[in-house]
Amino acid sequence: MKTRVIQDVPQHRDTRTRTRTGLAGWIARHRLTSFFVLAYVLAWWSWPLYRMDVWPRQAFNAVGALLAALIVIAVADGRPGFRDLGRRMIRWRVPWYFYAFALLLPVMLRFGVSALNPAPDPEWAGLAWGSFALTFLVRLVNPLDGPMAEEPAWRGFAVPRLQGDLSPLASAAVLGMLVALWHLPLLGDIGPAGLIATFVITFVYVWLFNRTGGSVLLVLLFHNAQGFLTMTDLGYRGADLSRQEWYECAAWAVVALVLIVADRDAWSRPR
Incomplete structure:
Protein backbone atom coordinates (compact mmCIF):
# COMPACT_ATOMS: atom_id res chain seq x y z
CA MET A 1 0.00 0.00 0.00
CA LYS A 2 1.19 3.49 -0.75
CA THR A 3 1.56 5.94 2.07
CA ARG A 4 -0.94 8.70 2.36
CA VAL A 5 -0.11 11.07 5.19
CA ILE A 6 -3.17 13.09 6.06
CA GLN A 7 -2.44 16.76 6.49
CA ASP A 8 -4.75 18.46 3.98
CA VAL A 9 -6.34 20.90 6.41
CA PRO A 10 -7.03 24.59 5.88
CA GLN A 11 -4.36 26.47 7.80
CA HIS A 12 -4.99 30.02 6.48
CA ARG A 13 -1.40 31.06 7.09
CA ASP A 14 -1.91 34.23 5.12
CA THR A 15 -1.44 37.89 5.94
CA ARG A 16 -4.74 38.09 7.79
CA THR A 17 -3.79 35.26 10.13
CA ARG A 18 -0.36 36.73 10.88
CA THR A 19 -1.76 40.19 11.56
CA ARG A 20 -4.69 39.16 13.77
CA THR A 21 -4.29 40.32 17.32
CA GLY A 22 -5.72 39.43 20.70
CA LEU A 23 -6.92 36.02 21.83
CA ALA A 24 -8.37 35.11 18.43
CA GLY A 25 -5.05 35.84 16.76
CA TRP A 26 -3.15 33.74 19.31
CA ILE A 27 -5.52 30.81 18.79
CA ALA A 28 -5.15 31.11 15.01
CA ARG A 29 -1.36 30.95 15.33
CA HIS A 30 -1.39 28.16 17.93
CA ARG A 31 -4.23 25.89 16.90
CA LEU A 32 -2.98 22.67 18.46
CA THR A 33 -1.91 24.24 21.75
CA SER A 34 -5.26 26.00 22.03
CA PHE A 35 -7.12 22.80 21.23
CA PHE A 36 -5.35 20.62 23.80
CA VAL A 37 -5.61 23.24 26.55
CA LEU A 38 -9.33 23.66 25.89
CA ALA A 39 -9.87 19.89 25.69
CA TYR A 40 -8.38 19.46 29.16
CA VAL A 41 -10.12 22.47 30.69
CA LEU A 42 -13.56 21.62 29.30
CA ALA A 43 -13.28 17.97 30.36
CA TRP A 44 -11.81 18.60 33.81
CA TRP A 45 -13.39 21.91 34.85
CA SER A 46 -15.60 20.50 37.62
CA TRP A 47 -12.75 18.75 39.44
CA PRO A 48 -10.99 21.77 41.03
CA LEU A 49 -14.34 23.43 41.77
CA TYR A 50 -15.51 20.29 43.54
CA ARG A 51 -12.31 20.15 45.59
CA MET A 52 -12.89 23.76 46.66
CA ASP A 53 -16.53 22.96 47.59
CA VAL A 54 -17.76 25.36 44.91
CA TRP A 55 -19.42 22.69 42.74
CA PRO A 56 -21.65 19.88 44.08
CA ARG A 57 -20.05 17.00 42.17
CA GLN A 58 -17.07 16.13 40.03
CA VAL A 75 -11.99 31.02 15.65
CA ALA A 76 -9.06 30.01 13.46
CA ASP A 77 -10.45 28.41 10.29
CA GLY A 78 -14.12 29.30 9.96
CA TRP A 92 -17.30 6.35 3.65
CA ARG A 93 -15.78 5.34 0.30
CA VAL A 94 -12.94 3.18 1.58
CA PRO A 95 -12.09 -0.48 0.82
CA TRP A 96 -14.42 -2.96 2.51
CA TYR A 97 -11.65 -4.59 4.53
CA PHE A 98 -11.19 -1.40 6.56
CA TYR A 99 -14.83 -1.67 7.63
CA ALA A 100 -14.13 -5.27 8.64
CA PHE A 101 -11.06 -4.14 10.56
CA ALA A 102 -12.94 -1.35 12.36
CA LEU A 103 -16.03 -3.35 13.27
CA LEU A 104 -14.72 -6.86 13.84
CA LEU A 105 -11.22 -6.54 15.28
CA PRO A 106 -12.26 -4.99 18.65
CA VAL A 107 -14.93 -7.64 19.20
CA MET A 108 -12.70 -10.50 18.08
CA LEU A 109 -9.89 -9.29 20.31
CA ARG A 110 -12.19 -9.08 23.32
CA PHE A 111 -13.54 -12.58 22.83
CA GLY A 112 -10.10 -13.92 21.94
CA VAL A 113 -8.58 -12.59 25.15
CA SER A 114 -11.61 -13.91 27.05
CA ALA A 115 -10.62 -17.40 25.93
CA LEU A 116 -7.31 -16.93 27.76
CA ASN A 117 -9.02 -15.49 30.83
CA PRO A 118 -12.51 -17.03 31.04
CA ALA A 119 -15.04 -15.15 33.13
CA PRO A 120 -15.97 -17.18 36.22
CA ASP A 121 -19.71 -16.92 35.63
CA PRO A 122 -20.57 -15.60 32.15
CA GLU A 123 -24.29 -15.25 31.48
CA TRP A 124 -24.31 -15.82 27.74
CA ALA A 125 -28.01 -16.62 27.64
CA GLY A 126 -28.83 -13.34 29.36
CA LEU A 127 -27.05 -11.14 26.83
CA ALA A 128 -29.66 -9.14 24.94
CA TRP A 129 -28.07 -8.70 21.52
CA GLY A 130 -30.86 -6.40 20.37
CA SER A 131 -29.99 -4.04 23.23
CA PHE A 132 -26.33 -4.13 22.24
CA ALA A 133 -27.26 -3.18 18.68
CA LEU A 134 -29.32 -0.25 19.97
CA THR A 135 -26.45 0.78 22.25
CA LEU A 144 -21.77 13.01 25.25
CA ASP A 145 -20.32 9.51 24.80
CA GLY A 146 -16.74 8.59 23.99
CA PRO A 147 -16.79 7.84 20.23
CA MET A 148 -18.54 10.97 18.99
CA ALA A 149 -17.04 13.16 21.71
CA GLU A 150 -13.46 12.12 20.92
CA GLU A 151 -12.94 10.97 17.32
CA PRO A 152 -13.79 14.21 15.46
CA ALA A 153 -11.41 15.93 17.89
CA TRP A 154 -8.40 13.61 18.33
CA ARG A 155 -8.37 12.19 14.82
CA GLY A 156 -10.42 14.61 12.72
CA PHE A 157 -8.82 17.76 14.12
CA ALA A 158 -5.54 16.92 15.86
CA VAL A 159 -3.95 14.23 13.67
CA PRO A 160 -3.87 16.20 10.39
CA ARG A 161 -2.33 19.20 12.15
CA LEU A 162 0.20 17.13 14.08
CA GLN A 163 1.23 15.45 10.84
CA GLY A 164 1.87 18.84 9.29
CA ASP A 165 5.09 18.94 11.35
CA LEU A 166 5.66 15.37 12.55
CA SER A 167 5.75 11.91 11.02
CA PRO A 168 2.66 9.73 11.59
CA LEU A 169 4.65 7.64 14.10
CA ALA A 170 5.72 10.67 16.13
CA SER A 171 2.23 12.16 15.83
CA ALA A 172 0.70 8.97 17.22
CA ALA A 173 3.15 8.93 20.13
CA VAL A 174 2.48 12.56 21.04
CA LEU A 175 -1.27 12.21 20.68
CA GLY A 176 -1.28 8.93 22.61
CA MET A 177 0.44 10.51 25.60
CA LEU A 178 -1.86 13.54 25.62
CA VAL A 179 -5.04 11.49 25.24
CA ALA A 180 -3.96 9.03 27.95
CA LEU A 181 -3.28 11.89 30.37
CA TRP A 182 -6.62 13.45 29.40
CA HIS A 183 -8.28 10.28 30.74
CA LEU A 184 -6.46 10.57 34.07
CA PRO A 185 -9.60 11.55 36.05
CA LEU A 186 -11.04 8.14 35.07
CA LEU A 187 -8.13 6.27 36.64
CA GLY A 188 -10.38 4.85 39.36
CA ASP A 189 -12.66 3.34 36.70
CA ILE A 190 -10.25 2.20 33.98
CA GLY A 191 -7.13 1.60 36.09
CA PRO A 192 -3.49 1.87 34.96
CA ALA A 193 -4.10 -0.76 32.27
CA GLY A 194 -6.75 1.49 30.73
CA LEU A 195 -4.38 4.46 30.52
CA ILE A 196 -1.61 2.38 28.95
CA ALA A 197 -4.09 0.80 26.53
CA VAL A 206 -3.78 6.82 13.54
CA TRP A 207 -2.95 3.95 11.17
CA LEU A 208 -6.63 3.39 10.38
CA PHE A 209 -7.28 7.11 9.96
CA ASN A 210 -4.40 7.58 7.53
CA ARG A 211 -5.02 4.39 5.58
CA THR A 212 -8.65 5.38 4.98
CA GLY A 213 -7.76 8.79 3.60
CA GLY A 214 -8.53 10.61 6.84
CA SER A 215 -11.96 9.09 7.47
CA VAL A 216 -13.36 10.07 10.86
CA LEU A 217 -16.28 7.75 10.13
CA LEU A 218 -14.04 4.67 10.18
CA VAL A 219 -12.27 5.53 13.43
CA LEU A 220 -15.66 6.41 14.90
CA LEU A 221 -16.91 2.93 14.05
CA PHE A 222 -13.72 1.44 15.46
CA HIS A 223 -14.08 3.31 18.75
CA ASN A 224 -17.73 2.35 18.98
CA ALA A 225 -17.02 -1.33 18.37
CA GLN A 226 -14.46 -1.20 21.17
CA GLY A 227 -16.86 -0.20 23.89
CA PHE A 228 -20.43 -1.22 23.13
CA LEU A 229 -19.80 -4.70 24.59
CA THR A 230 -18.02 -4.18 27.91
CA MET A 231 -16.01 -6.57 30.05
CA THR A 232 -18.66 -6.42 32.77
CA ASP A 233 -21.26 -7.44 30.18
CA LEU A 234 -19.26 -10.64 29.78
CA GLY A 235 -19.29 -11.29 33.52
CA TYR A 236 -15.89 -9.96 34.63
CA ARG A 237 -15.65 -8.65 38.17
CA GLY A 238 -12.92 -7.93 40.69
CA ALA A 239 -9.58 -9.63 40.09
CA ASP A 240 -10.84 -11.28 36.90
CA LEU A 241 -11.77 -7.86 35.49
CA SER A 242 -8.37 -6.40 36.38
CA ARG A 243 -6.59 -9.34 34.74
CA GLN A 244 -8.74 -9.01 31.63
CA GLU A 245 -7.89 -5.30 31.38
CA TRP A 246 -4.17 -6.05 31.44
CA TYR A 247 -4.56 -8.87 28.91
CA GLU A 248 -6.44 -6.62 26.52
CA CYS A 249 -3.85 -3.87 27.01
CA ALA A 250 -1.12 -6.33 26.00
CA ALA A 251 -3.18 -7.53 23.02
CA TRP A 252 -3.61 -3.98 21.69
CA ALA A 253 0.09 -3.37 22.16
CA VAL A 254 0.77 -6.39 19.96
CA VAL A 255 -1.66 -5.11 17.31
CA ALA A 256 0.02 -1.70 17.31
CA LEU A 257 3.49 -3.25 17.06
CA VAL A 258 2.43 -5.46 14.15
CA LEU A 259 1.06 -2.44 12.26
CA ILE A 260 4.25 -0.47 12.88
CA VAL A 261 6.57 -3.28 11.78
CA ALA A 262 4.48 -4.73 8.94
CA ASP A 263 3.41 -1.43 7.35
CA ARG A 264 6.45 0.79 7.72
CA ASP A 265 5.45 3.03 4.83
CA ALA A 266 2.44 4.20 6.82
CA TRP A 267 4.63 5.74 9.51
CA SER A 268 7.06 7.85 7.52
CA ARG A 269 6.52 11.27 6.07
CA PRO A 270 6.14 11.41 2.28
CA ARG A 271 9.28 12.24 0.34
Missing part, protein backbone atom coordinates in the same frame (compact mmCIF):
# COMPACT_ATOMS: atom_id res chain seq x y z
CA ALA A 59 -17.54 14.79 36.54
CA PHE A 60 -15.39 13.96 33.54
CA ASN A 61 -16.91 15.68 30.51
CA ALA A 62 -15.72 13.78 27.46
CA VAL A 63 -17.55 16.18 25.16
CA GLY A 64 -14.90 18.74 26.08
CA ALA A 65 -12.63 17.37 23.36
CA LEU A 66 -15.29 17.86 20.68
CA LEU A 67 -16.14 21.35 21.95
CA ALA A 68 -12.46 22.31 21.97
CA ALA A 69 -12.07 21.31 18.32
CA LEU A 70 -15.21 23.18 17.27
CA ILE A 71 -14.16 26.33 19.14
CA VAL A 72 -10.69 26.40 17.59
CA ILE A 73 -12.06 25.72 14.12
CA ALA A 74 -14.62 28.51 14.54
CA ARG A 79 -16.24 27.66 7.28
CA PRO A 80 -13.33 25.97 5.43
CA GLY A 81 -12.37 24.24 8.67
CA PHE A 82 -15.89 23.01 9.32
CA ARG A 83 -16.22 21.82 5.73
CA ASP A 84 -12.97 19.88 6.06
CA LEU A 85 -14.11 18.18 9.28
CA GLY A 86 -17.55 17.53 7.82
CA ARG A 87 -16.07 15.81 4.77
CA ARG A 88 -14.00 13.57 7.03
CA MET A 89 -17.07 12.70 9.11
CA ILE A 90 -18.89 11.27 6.08
CA ARG A 91 -15.90 9.83 4.19
CA PHE A 136 -24.09 0.70 19.28
CA LEU A 137 -26.32 3.02 17.25
CA VAL A 138 -26.91 5.46 20.11
CA ARG A 139 -23.19 5.68 20.97
CA LEU A 140 -22.44 6.35 17.33
CA VAL A 141 -24.29 9.69 17.35
CA ASN A 142 -24.28 10.70 21.03
CA PRO A 143 -21.84 13.64 21.50
CA THR A 198 -5.26 4.29 25.54
CA PHE A 199 -1.69 5.17 24.60
CA VAL A 200 -0.91 2.03 22.59
CA ILE A 201 -4.23 1.88 20.77
CA THR A 202 -3.69 5.44 19.52
CA PHE A 203 -1.18 3.99 17.04
CA VAL A 204 -3.95 1.74 15.70
CA TYR A 205 -6.33 4.70 15.40
Whole structure:
Protein backbone atom coordinates (compact mmCIF):
# COMPACT_ATOMS: atom_id res chain seq x y z
CA MET A 1 0.00 0.00 0.00
CA LYS A 2 1.19 3.49 -0.75
CA THR A 3 1.56 5.94 2.07
CA ARG A 4 -0.94 8.70 2.36
CA VAL A 5 -0.11 11.07 5.19
CA ILE A 6 -3.17 13.09 6.06
CA GLN A 7 -2.44 16.76 6.49
CA ASP A 8 -4.75 18.46 3.98
CA VAL A 9 -6.34 20.90 6.41
CA PRO A 10 -7.03 24.59 5.88
CA GLN A 11 -4.36 26.47 7.80
CA HIS A 12 -4.99 30.02 6.48
CA ARG A 13 -1.40 31.06 7.09
CA ASP A 14 -1.91 34.23 5.12
CA THR A 15 -1.44 37.89 5.94
CA ARG A 16 -4.74 38.09 7.79
CA THR A 17 -3.79 35.26 10.13
CA ARG A 18 -0.36 36.73 10.88
CA THR A 19 -1.76 40.19 11.56
CA ARG A 20 -4.69 39.16 13.77
CA THR A 21 -4.29 40.32 17.32
CA GLY A 22 -5.72 39.43 20.70
CA LEU A 23 -6.92 36.02 21.83
CA ALA A 24 -8.37 35.11 18.43
CA GLY A 25 -5.05 35.84 16.76
CA TRP A 26 -3.15 33.74 19.31
CA ILE A 27 -5.52 30.81 18.79
CA ALA A 28 -5.15 31.11 15.01
CA ARG A 29 -1.36 30.95 15.33
CA HIS A 30 -1.39 28.16 17.93
CA ARG A 31 -4.23 25.89 16.90
CA LEU A 32 -2.98 22.67 18.46
CA THR A 33 -1.91 24.24 21.75
CA SER A 34 -5.26 26.00 22.03
CA PHE A 35 -7.12 22.80 21.23
CA PHE A 36 -5.35 20.62 23.80
CA VAL A 37 -5.61 23.24 26.55
CA LEU A 38 -9.33 23.66 25.89
CA ALA A 39 -9.87 19.89 25.69
CA TYR A 40 -8.38 19.46 29.16
CA VAL A 41 -10.12 22.47 30.69
CA LEU A 42 -13.56 21.62 29.30
CA ALA A 43 -13.28 17.97 30.36
CA TRP A 44 -11.81 18.60 33.81
CA TRP A 45 -13.39 21.91 34.85
CA SER A 46 -15.60 20.50 37.62
CA TRP A 47 -12.75 18.75 39.44
CA PRO A 48 -10.99 21.77 41.03
CA LEU A 49 -14.34 23.43 41.77
CA TYR A 50 -15.51 20.29 43.54
CA ARG A 51 -12.31 20.15 45.59
CA MET A 52 -12.89 23.76 46.66
CA ASP A 53 -16.53 22.96 47.59
CA VAL A 54 -17.76 25.36 44.91
CA TRP A 55 -19.42 22.69 42.74
CA PRO A 56 -21.65 19.88 44.08
CA ARG A 57 -20.05 17.00 42.17
CA GLN A 58 -17.07 16.13 40.03
CA ALA A 59 -17.54 14.79 36.54
CA PHE A 60 -15.39 13.96 33.54
CA ASN A 61 -16.91 15.68 30.51
CA ALA A 62 -15.72 13.78 27.46
CA VAL A 63 -17.55 16.18 25.16
CA GLY A 64 -14.90 18.74 26.08
CA ALA A 65 -12.63 17.37 23.36
CA LEU A 66 -15.29 17.86 20.68
CA LEU A 67 -16.14 21.35 21.95
CA ALA A 68 -12.46 22.31 21.97
CA ALA A 69 -12.07 21.31 18.32
CA LEU A 70 -15.21 23.18 17.27
CA ILE A 71 -14.16 26.33 19.14
CA VAL A 72 -10.69 26.40 17.59
CA ILE A 73 -12.06 25.72 14.12
CA ALA A 74 -14.62 28.51 14.54
CA VAL A 75 -11.99 31.02 15.65
CA ALA A 76 -9.06 30.01 13.46
CA ASP A 77 -10.45 28.41 10.29
CA GLY A 78 -14.12 29.30 9.96
CA ARG A 79 -16.24 27.66 7.28
CA PRO A 80 -13.33 25.97 5.43
CA GLY A 81 -12.37 24.24 8.67
CA PHE A 82 -15.89 23.01 9.32
CA ARG A 83 -16.22 21.82 5.73
CA ASP A 84 -12.97 19.88 6.06
CA LEU A 85 -14.11 18.18 9.28
CA GLY A 86 -17.55 17.53 7.82
CA ARG A 87 -16.07 15.81 4.77
CA ARG A 88 -14.00 13.57 7.03
CA MET A 89 -17.07 12.70 9.11
CA ILE A 90 -18.89 11.27 6.08
CA ARG A 91 -15.90 9.83 4.19
CA TRP A 92 -17.30 6.35 3.65
CA ARG A 93 -15.78 5.34 0.30
CA VAL A 94 -12.94 3.18 1.58
CA PRO A 95 -12.09 -0.48 0.82
CA TRP A 96 -14.42 -2.96 2.51
CA TYR A 97 -11.65 -4.59 4.53
CA PHE A 98 -11.19 -1.40 6.56
CA TYR A 99 -14.83 -1.67 7.63
CA ALA A 100 -14.13 -5.27 8.64
CA PHE A 101 -11.06 -4.14 10.56
CA ALA A 102 -12.94 -1.35 12.36
CA LEU A 103 -16.03 -3.35 13.27
CA LEU A 104 -14.72 -6.86 13.84
CA LEU A 105 -11.22 -6.54 15.28
CA PRO A 106 -12.26 -4.99 18.65
CA VAL A 107 -14.93 -7.64 19.20
CA MET A 108 -12.70 -10.50 18.08
CA LEU A 109 -9.89 -9.29 20.31
CA ARG A 110 -12.19 -9.08 23.32
CA PHE A 111 -13.54 -12.58 22.83
CA GLY A 112 -10.10 -13.92 21.94
CA VAL A 113 -8.58 -12.59 25.15
CA SER A 114 -11.61 -13.91 27.05
CA ALA A 115 -10.62 -17.40 25.93
CA LEU A 116 -7.31 -16.93 27.76
CA ASN A 117 -9.02 -15.49 30.83
CA PRO A 118 -12.51 -17.03 31.04
CA ALA A 119 -15.04 -15.15 33.13
CA PRO A 120 -15.97 -17.18 36.22
CA ASP A 121 -19.71 -16.92 35.63
CA PRO A 122 -20.57 -15.60 32.15
CA GLU A 123 -24.29 -15.25 31.48
CA TRP A 124 -24.31 -15.82 27.74
CA ALA A 125 -28.01 -16.62 27.64
CA GLY A 126 -28.83 -13.34 29.36
CA LEU A 127 -27.05 -11.14 26.83
CA ALA A 128 -29.66 -9.14 24.94
CA TRP A 129 -28.07 -8.70 21.52
CA GLY A 130 -30.86 -6.40 20.37
CA SER A 131 -29.99 -4.04 23.23
CA PHE A 132 -26.33 -4.13 22.24
CA ALA A 133 -27.26 -3.18 18.68
CA LEU A 134 -29.32 -0.25 19.97
CA THR A 135 -26.45 0.78 22.25
CA PHE A 136 -24.09 0.70 19.28
CA LEU A 137 -26.32 3.02 17.25
CA VAL A 138 -26.91 5.46 20.11
CA ARG A 139 -23.19 5.68 20.97
CA LEU A 140 -22.44 6.35 17.33
CA VAL A 141 -24.29 9.69 17.35
CA ASN A 142 -24.28 10.70 21.03
CA PRO A 143 -21.84 13.64 21.50
CA LEU A 144 -21.77 13.01 25.25
CA ASP A 145 -20.32 9.51 24.80
CA GLY A 146 -16.74 8.59 23.99
CA PRO A 147 -16.79 7.84 20.23
CA MET A 148 -18.54 10.97 18.99
CA ALA A 149 -17.04 13.16 21.71
CA GLU A 150 -13.46 12.12 20.92
CA GLU A 151 -12.94 10.97 17.32
CA PRO A 152 -13.79 14.21 15.46
CA ALA A 153 -11.41 15.93 17.89
CA TRP A 154 -8.40 13.61 18.33
CA ARG A 155 -8.37 12.19 14.82
CA GLY A 156 -10.42 14.61 12.72
CA PHE A 157 -8.82 17.76 14.12
CA ALA A 158 -5.54 16.92 15.86
CA VAL A 159 -3.95 14.23 13.67
CA PRO A 160 -3.87 16.20 10.39
CA ARG A 161 -2.33 19.20 12.15
CA LEU A 162 0.20 17.13 14.08
CA GLN A 163 1.23 15.45 10.84
CA GLY A 164 1.87 18.84 9.29
CA ASP A 165 5.09 18.94 11.35
CA LEU A 166 5.66 15.37 12.55
CA SER A 167 5.75 11.91 11.02
CA PRO A 168 2.66 9.73 11.59
CA LEU A 169 4.65 7.64 14.10
CA ALA A 170 5.72 10.67 16.13
CA SER A 171 2.23 12.16 15.83
CA ALA A 172 0.70 8.97 17.22
CA ALA A 173 3.15 8.93 20.13
CA VAL A 174 2.48 12.56 21.04
CA LEU A 175 -1.27 12.21 20.68
CA GLY A 176 -1.28 8.93 22.61
CA MET A 177 0.44 10.51 25.60
CA LEU A 178 -1.86 13.54 25.62
CA VAL A 179 -5.04 11.49 25.24
CA ALA A 180 -3.96 9.03 27.95
CA LEU A 181 -3.28 11.89 30.37
CA TRP A 182 -6.62 13.45 29.40
CA HIS A 183 -8.28 10.28 30.74
CA LEU A 184 -6.46 10.57 34.07
CA PRO A 185 -9.60 11.55 36.05
CA LEU A 186 -11.04 8.14 35.07
CA LEU A 187 -8.13 6.27 36.64
CA GLY A 188 -10.38 4.85 39.36
CA ASP A 189 -12.66 3.34 36.70
CA ILE A 190 -10.25 2.20 33.98
CA GLY A 191 -7.13 1.60 36.09
CA PRO A 192 -3.49 1.87 34.96
CA ALA A 193 -4.10 -0.76 32.27
CA GLY A 194 -6.75 1.49 30.73
CA LEU A 195 -4.38 4.46 30.52
CA ILE A 196 -1.61 2.38 28.95
CA ALA A 197 -4.09 0.80 26.53
CA THR A 198 -5.26 4.29 25.54
CA PHE A 199 -1.69 5.17 24.60
CA VAL A 200 -0.91 2.03 22.59
CA ILE A 201 -4.23 1.88 20.77
CA THR A 202 -3.69 5.44 19.52
CA PHE A 203 -1.18 3.99 17.04
CA VAL A 204 -3.95 1.74 15.70
CA TYR A 205 -6.33 4.70 15.40
CA VAL A 206 -3.78 6.82 13.54
CA TRP A 207 -2.95 3.95 11.17
CA LEU A 208 -6.63 3.39 10.38
CA PHE A 209 -7.28 7.11 9.96
CA ASN A 210 -4.40 7.58 7.53
CA ARG A 211 -5.02 4.39 5.58
CA THR A 212 -8.65 5.38 4.98
CA GLY A 213 -7.76 8.79 3.60
CA GLY A 214 -8.53 10.61 6.84
CA SER A 215 -11.96 9.09 7.47
CA VAL A 216 -13.36 10.07 10.86
CA LEU A 217 -16.28 7.75 10.13
CA LEU A 218 -14.04 4.67 10.18
CA VAL A 219 -12.27 5.53 13.43
CA LEU A 220 -15.66 6.41 14.90
CA LEU A 221 -16.91 2.93 14.05
CA PHE A 222 -13.72 1.44 15.46
CA HIS A 223 -14.08 3.31 18.75
CA ASN A 224 -17.73 2.35 18.98
CA ALA A 225 -17.02 -1.33 18.37
CA GLN A 226 -14.46 -1.20 21.17
CA GLY A 227 -16.86 -0.20 23.89
CA PHE A 228 -20.43 -1.22 23.13
CA LEU A 229 -19.80 -4.70 24.59
CA THR A 230 -18.02 -4.18 27.91
CA MET A 231 -16.01 -6.57 30.05
CA THR A 232 -18.66 -6.42 32.77
CA ASP A 233 -21.26 -7.44 30.18
CA LEU A 234 -19.26 -10.64 29.78
CA GLY A 235 -19.29 -11.29 33.52
CA TYR A 236 -15.89 -9.96 34.63
CA ARG A 237 -15.65 -8.65 38.17
CA GLY A 238 -12.92 -7.93 40.69
CA ALA A 239 -9.58 -9.63 40.09
CA ASP A 240 -10.84 -11.28 36.90
CA LEU A 241 -11.77 -7.86 35.49
CA SER A 242 -8.37 -6.40 36.38
CA ARG A 243 -6.59 -9.34 34.74
CA GLN A 244 -8.74 -9.01 31.63
CA GLU A 245 -7.89 -5.30 31.38
CA TRP A 246 -4.17 -6.05 31.44
CA TYR A 247 -4.56 -8.87 28.91
CA GLU A 248 -6.44 -6.62 26.52
CA CYS A 249 -3.85 -3.87 27.01
CA ALA A 250 -1.12 -6.33 26.00
CA ALA A 251 -3.18 -7.53 23.02
CA TRP A 252 -3.61 -3.98 21.69
CA ALA A 253 0.09 -3.37 22.16
CA VAL A 254 0.77 -6.39 19.96
CA VAL A 255 -1.66 -5.11 17.31
CA ALA A 256 0.02 -1.70 17.31
CA LEU A 257 3.49 -3.25 17.06
CA VAL A 258 2.43 -5.46 14.15
CA LEU A 259 1.06 -2.44 12.26
CA ILE A 260 4.25 -0.47 12.88
CA VAL A 261 6.57 -3.28 11.78
CA ALA A 262 4.48 -4.73 8.94
CA ASP A 263 3.41 -1.43 7.35
CA ARG A 264 6.45 0.79 7.72
CA ASP A 265 5.45 3.03 4.83
CA ALA A 266 2.44 4.20 6.82
CA TRP A 267 4.63 5.74 9.51
CA SER A 268 7.06 7.85 7.52
CA ARG A 269 6.52 11.27 6.07
CA PRO A 270 6.14 11.41 2.28
CA ARG A 271 9.28 12.24 0.34
